[in-house]
Amino acid sequence: MTNERFGLIGWLLAFAVAVVSIVIGFVWFPALQANALGLSWWDAICRATGITRTAGPAQIANAAAAVPSTVVWNRATLGAIASGDAQRGKALAAGCAACHGAQGISPSEAFPNLAGLPAMVLYKQLEDYRSGKRENPIMQGMVAALDDQKVADVAAYFASLPPGKRGDGEMPALVAIGSPMRSIAPCSACHGPLGFKDGAPPLEGQKAAYLKAQLDAFATGARHNDINQQMREIARALNASERNALAEWYGKPQR
């Protein structure tokens, strides 16, 4: 066994490579890129470490109006929703029954069922009515009396009700696989029955006429509270008969 400084040489070599790479990666390349990106030399170096200055929407004129919704899915929002109390919500929701039914199942085709919808879905729509991001004279009037806590309570109440029956028919292609050639994602990926996404309502058993009206409103842009414009994009890409067929399928009579 010899006692060469093999280990030491290994350490030194590794750190030499690291130091040279750090100089190239954090100083030299950023300095070269700074001009092309229109950044100062110092900003370019900060960018190489992952630190960026906040820039973007704040510089757009009237940025607040361009934002589709004020609801952000962060810890504070989720905490607010979790604080909702269904019992208090029940008392607050007395006025909702006329349109949405005593048990959250609407007696009319024009108004949506609310029973059993996820609290995140209900909360976001109520908040959007409150902030004016979703426009509807009746609903904006109804929510005017609610504060932050009451919105969460009402959402918790309707979420706690048993949902209406859901259908079990064969899914049409648009629901199951979308239309990839037209960049239309499958409805089912977010709205069920295959998958569900936070903030997107499960649609099976919803009122067909209501769904049709919403798809049309997204297509014209009259409704615009979809955070990434995904519903406006998709509704615009669908023709009128497809919108009808989708509304009919999701809204088919409950079994």
Next chain:
Amino acid sequence: MLRSSRLVLWHFWLAFITFAGFIVLGAWQMWARSPLHGGPADPELYYRSVTAHGTMLAYVFPTLIAMGFGYAVSVSALDRPLRGEKLAWIGFALVLVGALMAVLAVAGGNSSVLYTFYPPLTGSPFYYLGVVLIVVGSWFWVGLMVHNMAAWKRDHPGKPVPLAMYGTVANALLWVWTSVGAALVLLFQLLPMTLGWTSTVDAGLARALFSWTLHAIVYFWLFPAYIAYYTLAPRDAGGPLYSDRMGRVAFVLLLVLAMPIGLHHLFADPNVGTGFKFLASVFTAAVVIPTLLTVGGITVSLEIAGRLRGGRGLLGWVRALPWDRPMVLATGLSLVMLGFGGAGGIINMSYTLDSTVHNTQWITGHFHLIFGGAVVIMYFAIAYELWPHLTGHPLHSAKLACVQLWLWTIGMIVVTFPWHAVGLMGQPRRMAYYDWSNPAIAAQGPLVSLSAIGGLILLLSGALLIVILLRSQSGEKAEVGALRYSRALDDAAPLPRALNSLGVWFGLMVALTVVNYGYPIAQSFFLQHNQVPAHSVLIGK
């Protein structure tokens, strides 16, 4: 018969049962998304299948092989009983229970999160706990390997640790550090989220921590193959190993480099600065050194053997090699696949070139060619090598074993070469189906169908492996002698102390981890914008 042969045999059988069962899912997935299927498969079933295939073949199968082979090396290379065999059985039981928990959770449809977890996706806690148990079980093995080598060194002061054991312990140390990343994700991010204790998760941090594990885990899988190249293949070819020290240098370099480079999995992640990506690129490139050292050293060793067997001329030694021996054949085929896979890896490692292939089917092709091809074929050869020593029965048929190895290689090439091609055409990976009526991607259809046929060849080869192992075990008993390892030309040369121990290299690996990962992980403690809501994949939610 090998000492502790029952222990080793149980590891290998569980590994190969897992292997044979879950490659079927892989073959089905290729079929389901190819034009041969005649319509889109149910995506829910598809992702359930992908999760099971990945979890069982990435976490369970290679871990059991590394553990079983490690125990075999410990008792044969050190030539003494395994210390702590009871603990080894406990480790095995933990892996078994963990594997069952994970696979049942996936089969129930409540954990289709893919084996890479992908937070904020949230599956059943049983799935994550199962994976934790698998990892904890493997840590028992790590402790035993380190303990057995240390004890041997105490009893043999100044003597070089046998190369096979040196490599095994290097791998154990690599694995214990490597698995920390995924363990942190599981314990501090995923389990609290799935148990409902937290509502959001830092997806960027989770990806950084997971990449800590995800790249080096491949080297953990690779190590048994490398150990077989160095310590078994030259002996079976009929010659010495060209250089024992070269092997040690290669093992040490793999240990030092494998983990700190994992950040290259985040080349497309916006929360990691470009400087760190460049750093990862440079260190990843350095892996070429141990790889080429090994390819060169083993080729030279084989050339010596070929010439000793009467091979003449520039390439005459290649023909003179005993290709009818499974270990020699597997080594040759493995090096071919390693060559192609390694060349692809050099493209992935480049920060700029990666952007053309990132998240395409090219990547799937790359890791199947390297792991499923170059590494797994050596697992087969190791099993063929060990089987007589574990069971007391000679190998049923070396000829059939060679047919199996050829089928595996051909199948893997038919599967992965088309994947590389469609990846370059832009086909994304992790898709349950493609719209084959779309003229923009129709040209990829025949290639995808071809790879699905390659999957059937792989299934045939996998079935043949099980047949050979079963028939060998039920054949007539025979005296098989002791398991011997290759002698090296430089066995007698003095060895630097640092190439007979691993502490100094373990320390360097940790230091390089801090350099490469320190800031990208630390930033998550003051940047909060990566927090996203948990998204449950539980059925009915």
